[in-house]
Amino acid sequence: MxxxxxxxxxxxxxxxxxxxxxxxxxxxxxxxxxxxxxxxxxxxxxxxxxxxxxxxxxxxxxxxxxxxxxxxxxxAKIEQILVIDDDRSFSDQLRQVLVSHFPGFTVNQAFDGFEAGRAVPTCKPDVVFLNLALPGVDTLKLCHRIKEDENLTRPLIICLIGAETSEARAQEAGAYEAGADVVLKKPLDPASLPPIINELAERRATRSS
The missing domain is CATH 1.10.1660.10 (Multidrug-efflux Transporter Regulator; Chain: A; Domain 2)
Known part of the structure; x- marks a missing residue:
């Protein structure tokens, strides 16, 4: 729950x-x-x-x-993670990795903008993985809306972009302006992501020490 x-x-x-x-x-x-x-x-x-x-x-x-x-x-507490990505294979792999590394976390999935819109207020994520290439969605606006949602506690947002192109570079710059904490390039190994979550969480916890 x-x-x-x-x-x-x-x-x-x-x-x-x-x-x-x-x-x-x-x-x-x-x-x-x-x-x-x-x-x-x-x-x-x-x-x-x-x-x-x-x-x-x-x-x-x-x-x-x-x-x-x-x-x-x-x-600084992390309990809920939301993966927003239409690539079901990658999303499932990421979920398995996160569940195995962080058994106390609940990992939620959304495969399109509509599901993301329902999931955010329901699970109130502490960490969000957002594929910026999600079809049919202004993902930069979505990133900003999640980050600034007053009903959330400014979740950590990890944005995912495609291969190195001029469009990807523009997306990366826009993502940071929209509130992303880190931007990662696909393809990537889902197993590389737990250490990144730990680093971001430690950085966040340091503010309260």
């Missing part, structure tokens, strides 16, 4: 200022100058994701408040 996750906590510019011990305008200036990544609400207010704030505080040598530390610890 998929675990239930609360809607992700985000921080306002005012809350960031209080955490950092500065005035509100200073926090806004950090955002405006690109020192601190943020997004705007429909009402035009800045909001900062926990992992972004955690990295910023660590880079500035500031202490992580207890609330933020707990949020980051929760984000």
């Amino acid at each position: 998929a675990r239930t996750k609360m809607k992700e906590r985000v921080f306002s510019a005012h809350e960031v200022a209080n955490i950092c011990g500065v005035v509100n305008q200073t926090a806004i200036n950090w955002i405006d100058k690109g020192h601190l990544e943020a997004f705007r609400t429909p009402g035009g207010q800045y909001r900062v994701y926990p992992d972004v704030l955690g990295s910023f505080l660590q880079n500035q040598g500031m202490r992580l408040p207890d609330e933020l530390r707990k949020i980051l610890e929760e984000q």
Whole structure:
């Protein structure tokens, strides 16, 4: 059964200022100058994701408040994996590898955009494998939507692209802009992927330490 996750906590510019011990305008200036990544609400207010704030505080040598530390610890946990790929043979191989390496994980599969749209809110993935060549889907938009979904905890996204071509290079650049944590080129050995998950998870966990 998929675990239930609360809607992700985000921080306002005012809350960031209080955490950092500065005035509100200073926090806004950090955002405006690109020192601190943020997004705007429909009402035009800045909001900062926990992992972004955690990295910023660590880079500035500031202490992580207890609330933020707990949020980051929760984000670092991996229980649900979603593989979005129309190549059923590869998807099945990857699932077998993941299940054998991570017996505590639940590995879900989606073979098209429709199934992906149903699977994401149902399993609430912590890690997503996304084939950028999935037919009939704007996969870069899908990547961005998954990463920014407020009902998820900013899942790790591993994008898969085809052989080295100009189109693949453009997809790779676009994937990182859309929120991918890493982009890998096919063909690849599914057995090479568990170490990558471990590395990404360790990087994520470091933010909460």
